[in-house]
Amino acid sequence: MGVSAIDVRAAINQPSIFRLVQRKIFNSAGWGLCGLTFLLLGSAMVWILKMVFVRGAGALNLKVLTHIQIGVAGGLLNAIEGTLVLGVGGLILSVPPGIAAGIYLSEYDGGWLAPVLRFMSDVLVGVPSIVVGYFGYVTMVATLGWGFSVAAGSIALAMISLPYITRTSEVAFRQVPRTLREAGFGLGCKPGTVIMRICLPMATPAILTGVLLALAISVGETAPLIYTAGWSSFLWTGHLTKEPMGYLTYAIWAMITEPQRSAHQLAYAAAFLVTLFVLVISVIARVVTFRRSGWGQHA
């Protein structure tokens, strides 16, 4: 007995209940599992934030912010100062070449150099920060004899943040409308004038966002600083070389492994400060990006 056209049509029009149920289950289970993965990540985030902020808030007081460290007690003033000095030092060194590279990648994309630089910048992002730190140790600290110092730490941080600034600057310059450049050239401006006087002011807010993010990364880094900036419990006396520097992330690592409760309190206070700083910068950067590109679009 053969299968008639009517049978086929019936089979298409009325798929088996079993198959329908199966597909429904697949659909619901799929969304359920995906939602579950999101929930898992979200609750891990909440757990981390809760631990850092609850324990950190309990450990934070005025003394922590205004006193230097004494053994496993005291405050974090030296570390706060060091984090700011090293972070700003890293930015001073990485912003000019980073923006220059961003301009070059966006404006002179035609030749061979731009693709090569873009590739190297992207690869540099992936170089582990401890490798940069050890590079800093063998070159600046050991071979050049600078010792643990602000200079070595800042240069190491600059090497970490350089590719991030390059990337955000490139994107910022690419967002400047082409017609503005054409208008500039049409008025007889040279390329340098068009880039520095027309494109740069337009791109500045986006570049600043990138610089802020680079600062957040610098503040959160530990590995590149351990063997370049070293550690010091004292305030900075202003020497660029031969003077080690404290910083908050080191305090977290060093203090939590000490047995004393006062040391743990310092570690949690330092974690609170670092995390708060990084999160605030991330939120600011994200809000600025939304403002510019429209809410919801920049998903």
Next chain:
Amino acid sequence: MSFKNILAPIASIVGVTLIGIVIFLGVYSWPAVKFNGFSFVVKNDWNLGNLYANPVMHRGHLIMPGAQYGILFLIVATLLSTLIAVVLAVPLGVGSAIFLSDGVPAVLRPWLSFFVELLAAVPSVVYGLWGYAAVIPLLSHTVFPWMAKHLAFIPFFAGDTGSGYGLLTSGFVLTLMIVPLITSTMRDALISQPRGLREAALALGATRFETMWSVILPSTRRVLIASSILATGRALGETMAVLMVGGGALNYLPNNIYAPITTMAAFIVSQLDSALEDPTGMAVRSLAEVALVLCVISVIVNGAARLMLYFSGYQRLGGGGWA
């Protein structure tokens, strides 16, 4: 002199930085490379030698008596912890990317995405602190004993669960650190697939999840592979978190999934102080060789992933600027 020619050398600093790292580490560690030879990566013996004796000449190199350097245990631990992290992170990342791209209202999407991507903004050492102070007590007292009892049929899941510091703990922490990279890249790729694909599949009567799973997701295959490789690169080089939860094993291959480990990156941090005790400098140079090996591995891994993303025509990498 044109503006371009003034700009080019300053712009090249970013490239010079990368080349400089590789070259200077290579030059500095060259005596160690010659002394250690190939056994550096296949032998399992990191031994600074007798630091109280006088240095001796050995095959043309001044070393401490008995010193030899083999980092097989570091390579194995680095690869295993990365493997665990990537195996866990890919399904988590893809699942949450699907949920964020299609499962939530468009108004909420940026906020929920941002919340998950904040995981990438949390500093490595804060992950270490979290792992050390919050996760390890839970894992060592509750989760690991349960796993060793009930999952013992899986190879390497049985046996001594140790102190909670170790391979699996490192894997868990690394997972959270690399997941945002996969989530944000995949979510952008899923959203940017042509609208027509979605509409065609829905018009054929596919459910929304079938559309996502059988039509949209397969077309982002290359982005998934590339972002997983990028995530691998990040896990390979992660330092502080692994240092704080890894347990610091020396010359010791893990015998089960709970065993203590040290990765290459964590080893560099933990060993420089003792390496400086070696007056011949060979230990410090061998550590530089560890850094060089790690650097070369991550350059290869990241280079491959970037090339893959370039050729898949997907330019906006890594989402919110953290990649």
